[in-house]
Amino acid sequence: MFPLIPKATIFKDPDYSLVKLSPQAEWISSIYSTHDKKQLRIQKLNNEEECLTLCEEGYFSDYWWIHTNQHILYLKSSEQYGTELICYSLLENKKTSLCKGAFIKWVEAIPNSAKAIVCLTDKNSKNYKLYIADATTNQFELFYYDAEFSDYIIDTKGDVRFGIRINQDGGEIVDLSHSTVAHQWKSIYQFNQHDMMLMHRFNELKPRLSAKSLYFVSSQSSHCAQLFAYHLQTSQLSVLAQDEKADIIKFIWHPNTHAVIACHSEHSYIKWFGLKSDIEQHLLLLTKFKNNHFHIVSQSMDNQHWIIAHHSDTKPIQYSHYDLATQQLVPLFQENIKHYRSNTETIWLKAKDGLDLHALFTKASTQSSTQSQAPLVALIHGGPHSRDFWGWQPVHQFLSNRGYHVLSLNFRGSIGFGKAHLEAGNGEWGGKILEDIKQSVEYFLALQSVDPAKIAIMGTSFGGYAAMMSLIKYPDFYRCAVDLMGPVDLNALIAQLPPEWKNNHALINKIFNCDVASDEGKKQLQEISPLKHYHKIKKPLLMGHGKRDVIVRYTETVKFIEKLSHQDIPVSGVLFNQEGHQLNNANNRIFWYGCVERFLNKWLKGASEDSALVLNQNIEIIKDDFNILSDTQAEKLSETI
Template identity: 30%
Template sequence: MKIVHTIFRISLIVFITNIMTHNIKSYAIDKKNELIPKKVLFGNPDKASVAVSPDGEYISYLAPYNGVLNIYVAPINNIEQASPITNNKDRGISAYFWSYNKEYIVYLQDQDGDENWQIYGVHVKNKKEKKLTNFQGVRAEINNLSEKFPNEILVSLNNRNKELHDLYKLNIINGKLTKIYENNDFSDIITDDTFKIRLALKQTDDGGSNIYKINSKLNKKLFYKIDSEDINTTGIVGFNKEADSIYFIDSKNQNTAALYSLNLKDNKKQLIYSNNHVDVNAVLLHPTRKSVEAVSFNYLKQDWKIIDQGIKKDFDYLKSKMKGELNIVNRSLDNKIWIIADIQDNFPVSYYKYDSDKKKADFLFLNRQDLKKYKLATMHPVVIPTRDNMELVSYLTLPFEVQSASHNFKPLEKVPLVLFVHGGPTARDYWGLNLVHQWLSNRGYAVLSVNYRGSTGFGKEFINAGNGEWAGKMHDDLIDAVNWAIQQDVTEKDKVAIMGGSYGGYATLVGLTFTPDVFACGIDIVGPSNLLTLLKTIPPYWKPALNSLKLKLGGDPETEEGIKILESKSPLNFASKIKKPLLIAQGANDPRVKQSESDQIVAAMKAKNIPVTYVLYPDEGHGFSKPQNRISFYAMTESFLASQLKGWSEKSEDDFKGSSLIIKEGSNLKN
């Protein structure tokens, strides 16, 4: 197992009645499909993060134990014997890795969403756990694991300098921590399989980045310059077996990011794969030979390009077995056992164990078994034109009741629409099983997710078209998508809500302040309201990438001109224009978008006597990790949407059980 290194561091008025209206349908369509319980959609998955051990003897996954996600392990050929090896009782475990000594699994855990991750080790057989890093207010990151050092891993800690991470060797058996590099310069340090420091990255003043070669004496030499326009489409994938070349995704002198081999001695680049339409999405390396076997790319849906013909029979067989997209989750070190995921848009994720010697795939389990009982909606990929002739790859999901017999994106009749905006903004929406899409469409809404300019995957010109366009052309793209949906008779002009988290929350606030007549209501989840304070309160370990962030937002908070630009793009300064219902949800421990971002706009609305509903989760961060908190939030949201757009709402006595939710302002949507 490898840790892939990249340079991507950095993505009402509430007029609600006190009497909750459940199962209402004020528009024309009749409810034929059963309401899917929120606990089925947003409770813990049955299985997640499935992996095979490096020696191929065990399978592991995350699953609920006493209602909390924990790590389960079973013999690869006897999954029925799976048992939990951890006993987390709070937030649950979200990320773990097999060590190469076969006996230990390491996992990461933070405190109430603060993202100050600490590293734990657990013995697979005796289930004894150790906290391998124990630093208050320090963020631990796993730098590398290697089969050459089965008892050790490389970790990065910002315990000395909050802005930069020093590199340590950590013995996972006895917990010994040994510093091997004190970092005073770099945002990222790249090591090879021998745990030698080979490369390091440092951002430049213009928002680009320099890659330095690090020799055995830890001296640096400039190796490769990444221009600011390429910063989001360039990254190091890994080393070849000899560690004399790197596999490198790069967009220099072209629009889309291609895969190259880059020689560390003579700097020669050799093209491996390029796609003129989209960026390289993922690279499949052989576990031990470290050769490139396949490359994935994604425009409307994911596809693969075979590089090593020796793997073609495997792919041909697996594609014949899959009903949706083929995803290779991980493989054993000898390449015999693969864990495969079949991703569909209207069915739970299906996991398989594939034996590459026998060319045989055996079904393992679904990620959400209970979801199989319900009819799920189809997600339609659509391409929406913008007013300035760009193309927005988008995804539209319709309620089952208005899906046409031909299963195209045109509904049988108009329905309310929720514009669901992704965060980042250097991220993107994908085709596949989207639980929010399924939930909202099941409640009677069309759901539209848009890869607006600034989104990743479609070339650097598309990403960089978003620079400085927060509340500008990025928002125009969302408005163009809404107008498209109206023109295509998907929805009506006064029946559109906007909703999203992080940047999507910001887009919601922009929607209700800069275009106050477009949306019927908005739901802001951990969204920034003031770009000045956003930049001044970023986590300290983001500061090495601050110049790139300034470039994206279009202003420098340290200059008079920059302050004016940022103020002109901050919804806080236009709060008086809000005239449509707004629901705001925030995690109190969010390190990226501080609680103060929500507090500020709520205070500004109160000062103008503009109603707002504001809910706070004191044990959450940038999003809601605990299932009881997720369910309570979605319960409030669907009640809010039902009151505004007249969709359906599920009433459950358990919606708020165990949740930490605090209603800071506004209507009590729990009643």
Template identity: 30%
Template sequence: MVLAKKIGLSFVLSLLVGVAACAETTEFPPPETPPPPPPGGTADATPPPAAAPATKAPAAPRVDTSLIPRDVLFGNPDRASPQLSHDGKQISFLAPVDGVLNVWVGPADDPSKAKPVTADKVRGIRRYFWAYTNDHVLYVQDKGGDENWHVYAVDLKKGETKDLTPIDGIAARIEGVSSKIPGEVLVGMNDRDKKVHNIYRINIKTGDKKLVFKNEGNFAGVLADDDFKVRLAMRKAPDGGDVFIDPSAKPKEKGKDPEPYLTVPFEDAETTNPVGFDATGKTLYLVDSRGRNTAALFEVDFASKKPKLLVEHPKADVQRFMGHPKTGKVQAAAAVYERPTWQAVDKSIQPDLELLGKLGEGEIMVLSRTLDDKRWLVALVPSDGPVKYYRYDRDKKKTEFLFSNLKALEGKPLAKMHPVVIKARDGLELVSYLTLPKASDPDGDARPDKPLSMVLLVHGGPWARDNWGLNPMHQWLANRGYAVLSVNYRGSTGFGKKFLNAANNEWAGKMHDDLIDAVKWSVDSKVADPAKVAIMGGSYGGYATLVGLTFTPDQFACGVDIVGPSNLKTLLATIPPYWAPMVATFHKRMGDPNTPEGAKQLEARSPLSHVDKIKKPLLIGQGANDPRVKQAESDQIVKAMQAKNIPVTYVLYPDEGHGFARPENRMSFNAVAETFLAQCLGGPIEPVGDDFKGSSLQVPAGADQVYGIQEALQSVKK
């Protein structure tokens, strides 16, 4: 059972989320997210624009040899994402092989004997887990960032890897694994109809598949139990709400759907979701915001629909869960306001949680548990140090340190991340996270000794959120001397339905006002120098960057847009087939292009419509294979700027998608961005050096506007 699974909007779409170049994460490198994404730009991207006329060469920024190297912050981890096999005999983790992340497996009592069991040579594996056979590892991979995910099974005894979904052009997604059916995996594939996913049971050894749910009802997602029976199927209603059907229920009329098992109004659709069944299939766990503001966790008798409240929080939605590995019963859950607040539902694990809480400062994350629940694998995640991994013996109440994710971080001058709550102009509370250069805040009170240059780092989504923890982007920018502020603006998830729905039809409206209010707070609090604030972000954060430079052109000193949409009309006009069931939701939250009012609003809120207002330096990064925000979204704003003789620097990666997964590409882009920001904000730099080596980086426009870039490109060519 996967208790974190959600079949509402946030499961089917992580709209504009998953930007590996600037995603918040607890591990290095930031992982990509496999679930189906949101709409992109035009289907066939036009060629990169021609370079703009040369401008005066920029001055060389100040070099500081004491900076934390970019390859430490954005390169591969030593070891990350460890897991125990279900029988507890083996341990696995991600580690590089010739610079590419692969899965390693070894004896649980001696991780140093682990050996690689996969052989990815290009993008690296970022998501994997154990099958219940204990002899197989499952992982997902796409090609060049196209997000047409395939599911692979590694036979550890034979040393063979099998593609379980060997069909070109499909986007497969894992729907579940079960200890009751250890030799199979439940997979969704849009093989019959590109708009929807059928559900198959696939034999891990042979690849043979059996159809268990033919999706002929335009269902956007399903939830199955441990017997691999589809128990709920979700369809988006015309008004953007959710309708959940029990496929086994008998309809009142032949050829009709059964009566809905659960109906969720539009205003609750993002905050009300079934998250899993227990092993018996009789108990459904439901996160529900209906009749309240924040989403609470309920235990529901599936037959009678009788709910029992388990966990709630006055200011935050319940978002995280711990379930017993055998019974599937929820044992603890957490809401996340500033930081997670865990509540034990099963009091038998309270002593375990209390003991683990003494490991050190940071967040405790239980990553895996053996089927007999005697051994756990636990991560301690601080905000200013490497992630530490421990094996925990429940019988002996003993923890054993295994390894950290990156030894090179030890002893580095990392800075603490501080939660701050900022009031928006209309009174909404914006939970935000501030990181300051270590030397600027000797007393640790989250206020520098004098105002600093600042980077406003905007998360993607917008239906996602920033969290507290180890964040390579925060550490990188703070180490370069900048204050870094991440803001959970309205529309961010986890803060109740009122906060989320306050963003409806507010792209470039009140959502942007929240960012401006956060900048004002930083200036009033003597954190930021008002003349030296940059805006930077990926995906929706990239859109927010473009909005910042067009709608409020005097507010920011410069902007860094990573895979951000520039035209909301083209963004929505090219929704891939399997996002079609959710189109009503996009229209209600962003604007309906099929109505005169909606079309006018989308055009008015598109940065492309206001290009002539750009007066500050802009850097754009784009993956050519991005299925969410197509290359055309960046191409068209670059062309529009060039047509008006407005300088812009455009960096393109032909082997990347929605963000930059390959370490070489991450480091090359951030080398460009570091120098670009230094030119705007006056901070120090680590020279480009060899950071373009092995990267696919292209600079179709504006290479001459960032110091040292042309020379570095020529050096790589030589």
């Protein structure tokens, strides 16, 4: 039996993240994590000993180099404002707040200038606006806005050339540059709902504009999304890359010209497409160095230096610097990696109606050769229009180490596997999606590797919803369930959707296969809401929620727990006061998975670390019917790790 890996080791923030190159490749920047603080650091490209800490915050969402090479914009979480955009000057060692409280969709530095374009929406608007940030003057001014558009496409000079507009069929790209009459624009391409969902889910698919071509992905003429170039001079379209089995989900462009130079899909594993012979050769060489499972996460302005993120199923992301001129790959950072053992296997299953389903399976690391069966946890992703990828999965490693098989399924409605796979999930939140999950568990039951009396279902957001509804729909199949931030009332979920989603009524109606604003539609949503059927839950349930969640309100979880309590249905629940729709704080993650560990130990009899849960001032216990939180310590977790 393997030793238990401490939760503080598995769920801590990675030592280094968001690794990027400065525009002229003088510096490598990264976010360095230490306890409950994070530092924005830079080090010389060819001398890691020359390292500077620029600033420290509780949490960095992202950051962007300005092309002065002396300024960085970064986005931090603020207890007072929610989010805050800050400009940091390396020369002056000074930071200036530019914007507070807005949701920032993207930031793009303008080549050869001190400016960046910021696409955001604020609390008082349903639409996205473009602001221009000047790093030398710290001015932050409205640059472009039209309520018609959900997004904008700029050229290399920062000028707005195209807009993306939502319509009943999905959306369209319109040319804003050649109309002399307001709102009489030329539509150059129509997107379907699948295309719009892809662009929403994968930020790397934002259309790019070079001097000659506009690049985007679409599945209008194919099963899976292809990479297209719209040639500005001729108005002709050409297909640059396609995968018959999976959507193109990321493309790489030249930082200076914005011409797309590579892209990839991911079916079972990443498949790279180099659009130029020299780029293709570099991709092939990188595959030989490691394997094809890597991402290009940053490039210098001349595209002669790349930062590569290497992915593995048994250890966290590792970074390297790749010099295109010398073809040398040099590892970056010395992160302490130990303990990780369990391999994750890719499996393809068939649904009852013949649909191909992609699954990831991690075997229980504590299962001995003489032990024929082990408990299983079905770990369900959110969305549902998201997906699980092969690679480093901390929750898989944690559960496997505690003695559980772990199964993650890309059920119907998951994204990245083509138009038909996504659309097969429409109207199936409480139906065939739950059947897909149950059927995938039954596949392993048939192999007699799983203890049929010890099956749990667990997930976040939609995954939490699926866990609760599975207890309702299949009361005798699962032993227990874990929900983190899952919606219990779908009508309440619709009422509080973010602006970008509220504007797309046609897409929302298609997802649920009804008019969600009509009385009939509201009844249909009520019928597939856990809140309607709470009295049918008879198995143990653990719930958690962030108080700052603006997608699924925490009050719905509190209401649900109260309903269960009145029916004498045992439940335990936790609130995280400073969290939104995910657990960003490492202390909170460690606490939550400590709750999960004890909960599963009680009902599935897996292993549990012999340590007290550390309760800090940002965590509230709503209810503890299972007595899994009885020995919490009211002290700061950072003092114990």
